[in-house]
Amino acid sequence: MLTKRQNLMETITGGKPDRFVNQYEPFAIMYGTPVTMQSPMPMPGQHNVVDAWGVTRSWPEGTPGAFPVHDEQHIVVKDIARWRDYVKAPKVDFPASAWEPAIAEMEKIDRKEQFATLFYAPGIFEQSHYLMEISRCLLAFYEEPEAMLELIEYLTDFEIRYAEQVCKYLKPDALFQHDDWGTQISTFISPDMFEEFLLPSYKKLYGYFKDNGVQIIMHHSDSYAATLVPFMIDMGIDIWQGVMKGNNIPELLKKYYGQITFMGGINSADVDFPGWTQEIVANEVKRACEECGKLYFIPSASQGLPMSNYPGVYDALTKEIDNVSKIMFK
Numbered sequence: 001m002l003t004k005r006q007n008l009m010e011t012i013t014g015g016k017p018d019r020f021v022n023q024y025e026p027f028a029i030m031y032g033t034p035v036t037m038q039s040p041m042p043m044p045g046q047h048n049v050v051d052a053w054g055v056t057r058s059w060p061e062g063t064p065g066a067f068p069v070h071d072e073q074h075i076v077v078k079d080i081a082r083w084r085d086y087v088k089a090p091k092v093d094f095p096a097s098a099w100e101p102a103i104a105e106m107e108k109i110d111r112k113e114q115f116a117t118l119f120y121a122p123g124i125f126e127q128s129h130y131l132m133e134i135s136r137c138l139l140a141f142y143e144e145p146e147a148m149l150e151l152i153e154y155l156t157d158f159e160i161r162y163a164e165q166v167c168k169y170l171k172p173d174a175l176f177q178h179d180d181w182g183t184q185i186s187t188f189i190s191p192d193m194f195e196e197f198l199l200p201s202y203k204k205l206y207g208y209f210k211d212n213g214v215q216i217i218m219h220h221s222d223s224y225a226a227t228l229v230p231f232m233i234d235m236g237i238d239i240w241q242g243v244m245k246g247n248n249i250p251e252l253l254k255k256y257y258g259q260i261t262f263m264g265g266i267n268s269a270d271v272d273f274p275g276w277t278q279e280i281v282a283n284e285v286k287r288a289c290e291e292c293g294k295l296y297f298i299p300s301a302s303q304g305l306p307m308s309n310y311p312g313v314y315d316a317l318t319k320e321i322d323n324v325s326k327i328m329f330k
Contacts, residue, residue, distance in 0.1 A: 002018050002019075003112060004021075004026040004113055004114055005026050005111075005113055008021050008216075011296070011297075014258055019322075020328070020329070021263075021298040022325075024305075025318075027115050027174060028115065028116055028117060029305070030106060030118050030170065033099070033170070034099060035090060035094070035162050035165065036120070042057050042066040045059065045060075047059075047069075048074075049066075052091075053076065053090065057069065062309070064303065068130045070134075080132060080136070080140040080144045081144055083131075083154075089158040090158075094165070099165075099170070102169065102170060115174040115215070117172060117176050120162075120175065120178070121304075122178055123177050123179025124156055124179060125179050125181060128148070128152060148197060149197060152197060156204060156205060160204065163208050163209055163212070167208075167212040172213075172214055173213075173216065174214060177217075177218075177219055178304055180221050182228075184224055185246065187225055191228060198231075199231050199234065203234065203235045206235050206236040210236055217236050218263070220241045220242045222244060222302040222303070224247055225243075225247065229256055233259050238260065238261060242302045244264060245267055245288070250291050253292060253296060258296065261298060262292070263297075264298075264299075264300055265289075266300065266301045268301045268308075272303065272313045273309075276316075281313065281316040282323070285299060286320070286324055290328075294329070299321050
């Protein structure tokens with residue numbers, strides 16, 4: 001039987017996996033570093049928690065995650081043309097002693113079994129609209145393109161300086177970054193605009209990680225982003241996590257077979273709700289696995305972490321993926 005790590009590599013390289021990769025099982029996810037500890041994450045039910053960028057976030061009960069608070073009082077960037085007056089990147093340079101707890105956590109990971117995986121969120125696009133508010137941000141791409149390019153470059157520079165530190169001290173095997181690029185039916189910006197504004201930054205960032213020992217780039221975007229897949233491949237993404245079924249994953253697999261792996265196929269909203277049942281979960285898992293096949297596909301909910309909003313759903317998905325593996329990998 002292959003290890004979890006070996007089975008992932010067989011799946012994403014067109015080899016001979018002996019079962020489906022079961023959601024996040026190959027990834028031991030590392031959350032806390034001296035840099036990220038500056039930005040406390042709201043817990044479910046917490047409101048108005050301010051991070052190191054000055055962004056205020058709340059996590060209302062019953063919702064899948066924390067969201068920025070964007071009334072006039074809490075918006076950080078009041079005027080994109082003067083973004084430098086409002087935006088100050090968090091501290092990145094910490095003494096070696098400050099990294100010791102994170103190093104100790106990384107050393108607990110059995111790297112023969114799992115990938116030591118650095119988690120980071122939000123990504124470059126999300127950070128820009130966290131600072132500005134989403135509608136203002138999207139307008140700024142059209143009305144103030146030079147200022148937006150400057151802000152994106154500033155955010156990219158911060159992430160690369162952070163990458164330098166984590167590669168130096170933690171030496172992760174994989175990176176898991178969140179950056180939602182669309183709604184359920186469309187991308188937030190056109191592919192041409194994405195190519196102009198965001199692709200160069202992500203090529204630079206993900207290229208740095210790859211050049212410094214990171215084997216796997218996993219990017220979360222639980223949205224429609226089928227038209228951005230060529231850019232994902234170009235920027236070095238190995239696994240697109242959060243792929244909702246509205247992207248037509250079987251078609252994407254045919255078109256980009258062998259170039260990128262799709263992780264998802266099960267919309268969280270279809271299985272992770274108050275009235276969920278094991279039967280509903282089983283049917284969705286069976287459908288996704290039969291439609292997408294054994295290679296370059298990892299069945300999982302579109303949720304961006306190994307968790308569920310309602311107790312028991314994540315474990316139910318795990319059980320059903322194992323059940324389908326026993327049938328499809330005979």
